[in-house]
Amino acid sequence: MGQLGRPLVMGGMEVSNRFLRSATMENMAGVDGQVGRVLLRLYHELAQGGCGLIITGATAVSAEGRAWAHQLGAWDEAQVEGLARLVRLIHRSNPSARCAVQLHHAGAAGGGYSYGSLYQGFDLNQAADGDIVELARCFGRAAGRVRRAGFDAVAVHGAHGYLVSQFFSPAFNQRQDDWGGSRSNRARFLLLVQEEIRREAGDGFPVLWKMNTDDFLPEGAGQDDYVWLAGQLARAGASLIELSGGVKEQAKLRNQLRREAGEREAYFLPALEAFRSAVDDTPLALTGGLRSREAMEAVLEAGADMVGLCRPLISEPYFPNRLLHGPDRRPSRCTSCNRCLLAIAKEPLNCLEFDPFEKVLKDL
Numbered sequence: 001m002g003q004l005g006r007p008l009v010m011g012g013m014e015v016s017n018r019f020l021r022s023a024t025m026e027n028m029a030g031v032d033g034q035v036g037r038v039l040l041r042l043y044h045e046l047a048q049g050g051c052g053l054i055i056t057g058a059t060a061v062s063a064e065g066r067a068w069a070h071q072l073g074a075w076d077e078a079q080v081e082g083l084a085r086l087v088r089l090i091h092r093s094n095p096s097a098r099c100a101v102q103l104h105h106a107g108a109a110g111g112g113y114s115y116g117s118l119y120q121g122f123d124l125n126q127a128a129d130g131d132i133v134e135l136a137r138c139f140g141r142a143a144g145r146v147r148r149a150g151f152d153a154v155a156v157h158g159a160h161g162y163l164v165s166q167f168f169s170p171a172f173n174q175r176q177d178d179w180g181g182s183r184s185n186r187a188r189f190l191l192l193v194q195e196e197i198r199r200e201a202g203d204g205f206p207v208l209w210k211m212n213t214d215d216f217l218p219e220g221a222g223q224d225d226y227v228w229l230a231g232q233l234a235r236a237g238a239s240l241i242e243l244s245g246g247v248k249e250q251a252k253l254r255n256q257l258r259r260e261a262g263e264r265e266a267y268f269l270p271a272l273e274a275f276r277s278a279v280d281d282t283p284l285a286l287t288g289g290l291r292s293r294e295a296m297e298a299v300l301e302a303g304a305d306m307v308g309l310c311r312p313l314i315s316e317p318y319f320p321n322r323l324l325h326g327p328d329r330r331p332s333r334c335t336s337c338n339r340c341l342l343a344i345a346k347e348p349l350n351c352l353e354f355d356p357f358e359k360v361l362k363d364l
């Protein structure tokens with residue numbers, strides 16, 4: 001089975017293999033952020049597909065922080081029951097699957113890939129001190145709900161130009177007080193989020209982080225800043241750090257990174273070594289562009305602990321079991337066309353490229 005089939009322990013949680021379902025917006029919840037049948041079906045398939053650690057799509061920590069109309073929510077006690085149903089289903093569909101909810105706040109409008117964002121935006125540069133602290137507490141309270149619902153872990157969306165990464169990126173954060181300026185000030189909000197999660201969710205509950213390796217913007221944070229940040233998060237108790245990158249125009253950026261990565265596939269592999277030395281033995285996942293078993297094995301060989309997959313699992317939820325158990329070990333059929341990404345603001349998640357219904361629609 002090779003390295004991909006080896007178990008791993010992080011923050012006391014045992015994960016059965018090295019496949020990470022990188023958080024993927026489903027746009028399948030009710031308008032009130034509630035879990036519904038279509039979403040349950042997606043996670044049943046993912047759990048049966050053999051992915052060791054599943055991270056849900058970005059889940060709103062406050063109703064005002066939503067970027068998508070049908071985004072899952074963890075901002076209200078009334079949402080705990082639906083979340084509990086979701087995790088029960090995942091564990092029943094595959095008892096060895098582990099699942100974390102990704103906590104998210106959109107922050108300023110127009111960041112990331114939330115094309116056609118629902119929310120008008122939260123301007124961190126105009127925010128009062130008390131409002132910033134309250135937002136960190138929203139992350140904490142949402143994490144408490146996630147734990148009470150029965151999930152195995154919680155994850156923080158600290159990448160791609162949403163609220164959490166906006167605080168760290170000078171491309172968004174122009175504050176001159178304790179929340180902005182030096183990189184330790186820009187990291188203050190992120191560390192407060194970690195602290196609030198720990199306070200509300202308690203010990204023994206893994207907290208996973210997704211962060212950028214680089215903003216890829218001249219005025220943004222660069223790799224050195226993020227390597228430093230990863231060290232801070234590891235010391236603050238992060239159980240896994242997932243490496244990604246970029247803050248806006250994600251479809252364009254991913255096409256460019258894909259061309260640059262070429263045969264290697266893994267966009268962020270060149271950054272891995274620096275992060276590895278900054279975080280000691282904190283587990284690292286590398287996400288972005290991985291399509292073949294060979295490239296995934298090479299990423300683990302180079303020092304990552306997990307391989308993160310998003311689009312391959314949109315197209316084929318059973319991809320991990322196919323690679324692990326064969327006989328068909330061909331690379332993912334995902335062509336990285338990004339049609340799913342461009343549609344996600346308006347439609348439920350789907351691989352449009354291989355949807356047979358697309359042929360019917362074509363001639364209309």
Ligand SMILES: Cc1cc2nc3c(=O)[nH]c(=O)nc-3n(C[C@H](O)[C@H](O)[C@H](O)COP(=O)(O)O)c2cc1C
Nearest residue numbers: 022023024025057058288289309310311340341344
């Ligand atoms: C349709 C779609 C939805 C996504 N939703 C999220 C999300 O909710 N949270 C997140 O951290 N990243 C999200 N991403 C980014 C992916 O998790 C991942 O970082 C990126 O697609 C690169 O990995 P891949 O090449 O395996 O697709 C999304 C990407 C796509 C295509």
Ligand code: SF4
Nearest residue numbers: 334335337338340351
């Ligand atoms: S729509 Fe394109 S990018 Fe998205 S999963 Fe399908 S093939 Fe991959």
